[in-house]
Amino acid sequence: MNVCAVLLLLGVSLTENIKVRASSVELFRDHFAGEQLNREKWNAADRRSAVNEELEYYSPANLQVANGSLALVAKQERRGGANYTSGRVDTKGLFDFTYGNVEIRAKLPKGKGLWASLWLEHYQCAAAVPCTQWPPAISILDFRGDQTHTIPATLYYKDAADHVQSSGKVLNAADDLSDDFHVYRLQWSPNKLAWSVDGQPAFFVIDDPQKIPAQRLQLVMNVAVGGMFPGSPDDTTEFPAAMLVDYVKVTREDSSSAGHTIRNSFIFAWICVFILTKVV
Template structure:
């Protein structure tokens, strides 16, 4: 009887601990990471990721657990994209959250005057920050004419510059990531600095894409490795986050017969940190 009772107590303790861990969910300013019962591989990764890592303190995040995208963190685009001669209509219907991931879905369909629909979300007026680290873990869509991006813009009206492109990929080159900084010079002319990184096929697995943004420089990282550093024309105003998949346009060009639809831009998490370690 005593041995059986001890087993019962042990099971009870384990159950309580598991329940506590599953409830440690942040509403915005993170206190710690957590373990979800549903997605073991994803959850262990979250649980092992520290709040303060190499001097970076987690201040905002979305782990995309739950059934719906959090409207207190994200705005949904709902318009026919007009820049760069793109071909998609952004609709909230193409932004979903399931199985622990955000999914931006791109479709070939007649939709409000366009031949394609896609998804885009951003944090304008909900969350912005001045200097810090922004990181996303994602598996990217692929194919001719598909153009996923993760970027930042100033949190104010009627402007998109300066712009920090943390990650851009043209879908017919799924092993090439572009990292770009855009700004206006004193004459009001668009200027850009960029670098590309050739690696694995970024559409077949999840990878991390991040920038470390300080008053002195911007450092781009892919899977934790430094891939580009820029120390001039550094933005000095609060910026917000933007995730989207464009279709067609001046750079990627239109989809063709080889492009498969639907395409999915799957995001495991987005996290933002402030540097607390000094010296940057």
């Protein structure tokens, strides 16, 4: 009986929780195996860009899958009234999600006038044309090929007056990001957006429902040529130039396992019940 009393007192006094670790559910993955783009996962744009004053025609021919990577290749060649061609893929109508963790391992292209982007936009937006549902949009990175040590990470949203606003940060990297592959990650939850590069935290938006989107978003990857952000290529820009993507994956914490707690007091109470039962 004394042992039981002690256990009950411990159970009442201790408030520490035993937390069950949440597991992750995989929502989307592509490691680009084989020799062709998986058209069950990706759409390949086939049109001249009509946004941001860009100079490229997006062609499926500029998407190459080989050696376990997807190459989105920018070339200096005429097509469809444009002086350049390039590659763009998205998951419109194939995959979209609300909240999750996006991880992309990529090697970025170098050269003035090149604009590589990994981003999320509204699930109804079509490729490379103005979209009335934009924003919201989350840029995991917008990379200028002539600024290879910096990565602008940007969030686009509408304020209370329905005006388009942006919030972001320019991340400075010690390495030239066009020299090798790096892992770019975005964590998106109802209360938080968090960007990281190679596991190092870079930028956060926390507890701001005006900024953090709650809509369904699709994945987009592209290499633009020219436009308002990077400017036009010049004589120093070498073509062809490519962004290589090793893998893309999207995960989400399993809500069925997250947040379960077990009070120590209940554990001790059940031990006492067991002891009393044996004594009686």
